[in-house]
Amino acid sequence: MSLRKINFSFLLLSLSVTAFAQQGHNIKLTLKPYKKEQVYLGYYYGKLKAVSDSTILDENSRGEFKGKEKLPPGIYFVVSPKKEILFEVLIDSEQNFSISADTVDLMHNITFTGSADNKLFQSYTNFAAKDGKAIADLQKDLGNAKTKSDSTQIIDKIRSLDQEIQDYRNDVQKKYPASLLAGLFTAMKEPVVPPADKQPGGKYDTAFAYHYFKSHYWDGVSFTDDKLVRTPIFEPKLEKYYRDLVPHDADSINKEVDWMLLYARVNKELFKYLLVHFVQKYVNPEYMGEDAVFVHLFEKFINTGEADFFTEKYRKFINDRAYSLMANLIGQPAPNLIMVDTSDKASPLYNVNAKFIVICFWDPTCSHCKEEVPKLDSIYEAKWKQEGVKMYGVMVDGGRANWTRFIQDHNLRDWYHVYETKEHHDAEEAAGKPGYKQLYDVYQTPTLFLLDKDKRIIAKKLTYQQFDKIITLKLNNTKSS
Numbered sequence: 001m002s003l004r005k006i007n008f009s010f011l012l013l014s015l016s017v018t019a020f021a022q023q024g025h026n027i028k029l030t031l032k033p034y035k036k037e038q039v040y041l042g043y044y045y046g047k048l049k050a051v052s053d054s055t056i057l058d059e060n061s062r063g064e065f066k067g068k069e070k071l072p073p074g075i076y077f078v079v080s081p082k083k084e085i086l087f088e089v090l091i092d093s094e095q096n097f098s099i100s101a102d103t104v105d106l107m108h109n110i111t112f113t114g115s116a117d118n119k120l121f122q123s124y125t126n127f128a129a130k131d132g133k134a135i136a137d138l139q140k141d142l143g144n145a146k147t148k149s150d151s152t153q154i155i156d157k158i159r160s161l162d163q164e165i166q167d168y169r170n171d172v173q174k175k176y177p178a179s180l181l182a183g184l185f186t187a188m189k190e191p192v193v194p195p196a197d198k199q200p201g202g203k204y205d206t207a208f209a210y211h212y213f214k215s216h217y218w219d220g221v222s223f224t225d226d227k228l229v230r231t232p233i234f235e236p237k238l239e240k241y242y243r244d245l246v247p248h249d250a251d252s253i254n255k256e257v258d259w260m261l262l263y264a265r266v267n268k269e270l271f272k273y274l275l276v277h278f279v280q281k282y283v284n285p286e287y288m289g290e291d292a293v294f295v296h297l298f299e300k301f302i303n304t305g306e307a308d309f310f311t312e313k314y315r316k317f318i319n320d321r322a323y324s325l326m327a328n329l330i331g332q333p334a335p336n337l338i339m340v341d342t343s344d345k346a347s348p349l350y351n352v353n354a355k356f357i358v359i360c361f362w363d364p365t366c367s368h369c370k371e372e373v374p375k376l377d378s379i380y381e382a383k384w385k386q387e388g389v390k391m392y393g394v395m396v397d398g399g400r401a402n403w404t405r406f407i408q409d410h411n412l413r414d415w416y417h418v419y420e421t422k423e424h425h426d427a428e429e430a431a432g433k434p435g436y437k438q439l440y441d442v443y444q445t446p447t448l449f450l451l452d453k454d455k456r457i458i459a460k461k462l463t464y465q466q467f468d469k470i471i472t473l474k475l476n477n478t479k480s481s
Contacts, residue, residue, distance in 0.1 A: 025053075025095035027065040029078065031086075032102040034061055040079040041065045041089075043072075046235040046277065049085075052076065070095055072269070073180060074230025088125075090117045092180040092227075120172065120181050127168055131161045180227065183220075187233050191216035214245045223263035226270040238277070250292035253282075257293065261301060272309050275301055283321055288459060289330040298322035320438075327439040334359075334455050335439040339394065339418030342404055347418050350455060355388030356471055359449040361442045364406035365398040369446045374410050376446075376464045383468070385414065387475060395419040396437070396445055 031039060034057050041053040052071060055063030073092045077085045087106050097114035107129065112118035138158050145151040169185040176182050191213050196204040228234035246256050257278050264271040282293040301307060302318060327335050337349040360376060362369040380391055393415045395403045407417055420436060428435060450459040450467050459470050
């Protein structure tokens with residue numbers, strides 16, 4: 001929120017934003033010392049930064065950002081000819097005002113005329129910058145503190161300054177509750193868990209603290225208003241919620257994304273932002289199994305026609321990914337693999353019987369496969385074989401000669417080594433059936449899947465070390481039950 005000058009990758013994005021009104025915007029700018037140069041008015045869109053308008057300054061360093069339509073509310077910023085953010089501007093309902101600034105000292109040489117929002121914002125940023133600098137200096141002193149008493153005193157001072165900033169925000173919210181700045185402060189605020197003596201039983205309760213914090217996390221934030229999307233505040237808050245407060249299983253996440261998207265339906269821009277954010281987050285998720293969230297989004301919101309803002313190219317990508325992932329979700333039966341072995345004898349996946357089956361899609365000419373497949377075989381020979389694991393290795397590419405030579409050179413015994421014949425591939429394609437690469441979402445090698453005795457997918461696309469931990473855990477659970 002403080003004034004700042006930073007380099008950034010300047011994106012000339014064509015993000016569609018609904019016209020806010022028809023009265024237009026006219027923001028007059030004097031920006032010294034620039035003359036006869038182009039400057040820009042940009043805005044935040046989640047983590048992205050995009051251009052909204054531009055102007056060429058005259059010989060008196062004057063220009064104006066002007067248009068027939070009002071700008072959607074949010075935090076905007078003025079950008080120099082060098083593509084640097086110089087300072088931020090609040091834009092809400094009042095969009096006819098003036099800015100005068102000198103880049104020699106933006107902290108003291110910037111004036112807003114005709115914009116109560118920005119005068120309020122400027123007062124806050126100046127106050128926060130002063131206290132922020134004092135806190136930074138104290139934090140340096142803390143690192144050099146020689147005694148526990150010195151550290152305690154410094155920490156107390158830091159807390160006092162933090163409280164001053166919070167008190168300032170609270171005062172703005174109290175005096176100007178309808179202002180954009182007050183709304184931003186509300187979004188920035190995190191719940192304060194009641195002290196231990198106010199919790200059930202009069203003592204600290206971890207479960208109570210978690211549920212209290214989570215249930216109050218979005219207090220005051222409207223999922224029917226898209227203002228926060230055009231700020232640098234909303235996306236980090238959203239990411240923290242799903243990272244730290246929502247359990248990392250598909251069912252829990254689906255419930256959360258559903259209520260957010262259902263609330264946001266009344267505001268197309270916010271709905272669009274959230275849906276795209278969730279799609280991008282879960283199409284290639286950080287945690288195994290969360291791709292089921294992407295499939296859920298596809299089935300409930302995208303394939304039902306609610307994502308009419310997707311481009312044709314993006315829609316094709318989403319469709320292809322969804323249909324690939326539907327076939328190999330965690331807990332689902334693995335698609336059968338109709339393959340033949342090195343002697344061209346039929347060796348389909350479902351003919352293999354074992355406590356666990358590790359499917360390895362690999363290519364003997366792939367440098368990563370050359371390194372990882374022998375390691376995979378080592379742990380199989382040393383440990384997994386005795387634990388009832390069988391290996392089903394699928395040659396994806398690389399040629400038959402390279403394949404059989406690699407198997408022989410590295411003594412990959414006791415694997416089911418298989419590949420798909422051209423005849424089978426052509427027949428499946430002619431019948432309009434998806435191939436195994438789509439069914440197993442194999443777009444790189446090696447790709448590993450772990451199946452149970454019923455051919456259900458337990459894990460996928462992890463390292464063999466992670467597979468080893470899962471197998472050990474499953475075996476221990478079986479012994480203890």
